[in-house]
Amino acid sequence: MKLIVKKMAALTLCCGLLLTACGEKSKTGEGSGGAAADPNAKASISWLNILHTASPPTDTIIKKIEEKTNAEVKFSWIPDASKEERINTSLASDSLADIVTLTILDNSSVRNALKSGMFWEVESYLDEFPNLAKISQDTRTSASIGGKLYGVPFQKDLARNGVVIRKDWLDKLGLAVPKTTDELMAVAKAFTEQDPDGNGKKDTTGFMDRSDLIYGAFKTLSSYFGTPNNWKVGDDGKMTPEFDTEEYVKTMDYMKELYDNGYINQDFAVTAKTDQQQKFAQGKAGIYVGALFDSKNLKNMAKGVQDNMELVLDNNITSTGNEADRAIWAANNGIGGLLAFPKSEVKDEAELKRVLKFVNDLMDDDMYALMTYGIEGVHYTKDADDAATITNQDLWQQEVQPFASSRPNETGYKIHDSDPLKAESDKLIKENAEHAVLNPAYSLESETYTTQGSELQKIITDATYKYILGKIKLDDFKAAVENWKKSGGSKIISEYEAAYQAVKK
Structure with missing residues (x-):
């Protein structure tokens, strides 16, 4: 694994949180001396979960x-769009569930509740269960707050992003898969100006992007220029936000060049992800930057519209052409959130161990297959190599897909998708881990960031877009950075620096 990953793993903290809350209490027996003391006893477990489907x-x-x-198991589902409001309400009213799934750690109510002792600390119990015991120390540290682990971490791939390109367009124009940012720019130019779809019209662009500086193109491109992942730590322990670095400015200049020359959709700053994907699938552009596994969905969306679409996945791009400079930002440091257990619902150690056993069981191979693909012969088929193919898409979407966000672990299982693009994306995502750059501030505490971080970030986000769109100059952007510092950013820096020094001791 890249050196920076090893150096920062001990300093990382789960930044994402997902909520579950439900009124039913856990019943694992007829009292503390009965079945509750037996972790194998049948249990009644409540779990309010996040719903990412309709x-x-x-x-x-x-x-x-x-x-x-x-x-x-008593599930109660919260639509993803309202999870922050619901978690705040549930924490305030203490109306929680045996299992509370948390993914919004930067929410001050959530963070304060975790630090208050409302939830069980679980690290000392994990090694009692075979699947939980396999959670690495790096992952446990990444998901901890103030050195304490308040739930079972959702384990996700460390770095999932890269570039998806129309291979059939590359082939038609005699272009190779780009390995540098300059080559990627040249491909974007050709896709815009050389009629790659052969319809005789100038109606395509290089990039199709969306209004998201993190999961859209910007942050992945910034990795290629060497931008730190949110924060940079100097040898002296000084902290620098990513947007106060030369590499961040280079990324803005690159995006500005794309925009000024028409090599990217001109409405990218207001384009939603669904519109971005639909337009790419319709053949409006040939470069998509995002999660590599999105390629499968893009290809499926193109059926009947762009049946000749061929895609190639690219995870090896640098600004220098030097293999040693390969880097890709790690989203949430590979942590998707916590499955947390409130003491108000899980009353004692015996109940806690029974609920932990339930979570442990969810990590078995057959449970992962069930929550990912469904029931074999009903929702999917599987070949001798454990490659799964969904056979009833509508039924799968209705009965299986909502459970995807409930899997405590998403990696390392035998069963896998039979789709060639998904198989390739899995391979490249695994390769990405060797070049992943973590956020060194994940494990650090800043009260100012907890209370003001989201509001202050709007200053930078707004200035970044304005610079790319040509509405402000570089001096104006730098003035916005100074405004961020004066409005509370300097306190965030000093608080992180103090927390960093405390961790080093």
Whole structure:
């Protein structure tokens, strides 16, 4: 793994949080001396979960989960769009569940609740369960707050992003897969000016991007220029925000060149992700920057519209052409959140161990297959190499897909997607881990960031867009950075520096 990953892993902290809350209490027996003392006893477990799909799942998969975990599970679903409001309300009213799934750690109410002792510390219990025991120390440290682990970490791939390119367009124009940012710019220029779709019209662009400086093109491109992941730590322990670096400015200049020359959709600053993907699938552009596994969805969306679409995945781009400079930012340092257990619901150690066993069981291979692909022969088929193919897409979306965000671990299982693009993206994402750059501030405490960080970030986000769109000059952007510092940013820096020094001692 890249040196910076090793150096920062001990300093990382889960930044994302997901909520679950539900009124039913855990019942693992008839009192503390009964079945509750037996971690294998049948349990009744409540779990309010986040819903990323249009509607909740039917009971088909839930019944299988209950059967395999020897538990009666009461799910209550919260739409993703309202999770922050609901977590604040649930914490304030102490109306939580046996399992609380948290992904919004930068929310001050959540962070303060975790630090207040409202939830069980679990690290000392993990090694009692085979799957939980496999959670690495780096991951445990990354997901800790103030050195304490208040839940089971959601384990995700460390660095998932890269570039998806129309291979058929490259081939038509005689272009190679780009390995430098200059070559990527040249491809964007050719895709814009040389009629790659052959319709005789100038109606394509190089990039199709969206209004997201993190999960869109900007942050991935910034990795290629050597921009730190949110924060840079000097040898003297001084902290520098990413937007106060030369590399960040180089990224803005690159995006500005794309915009000024029409090599990127001119409405990218107001384009939603769904519109971005649909336009790419319709053949409006040939370069997509985002999660590499989005390629499968893009190809599927193009069926019947761009049936000749061929895609190539590129995760090896630098600004220098030097292999040693390969870098890719790590989203949330590989942590997707916490499965946390409030003391108000999980009353004692015996109940805690039973709920932990339930979470442990969710990490078995057959449970991952169930929550990812569904029931074999009903939702999917599997070949001799454990490659799974969804056979009933509509039924899968209704009964299985909502559980994808509930899997405590998403990596390292035998079963895998049979789709060639998904297989390739899995391979490249695994390769990305060797070049991943972590956020060194994840494990550090800053009260000012907790209370003002999101509001202050708007100053930088607004100035970044204005610079790229040509509405302000570099001096104006630098003035915005100084405004960020005067408005509370300097306090964030000093608080992180103090926290960093405390960790080093």
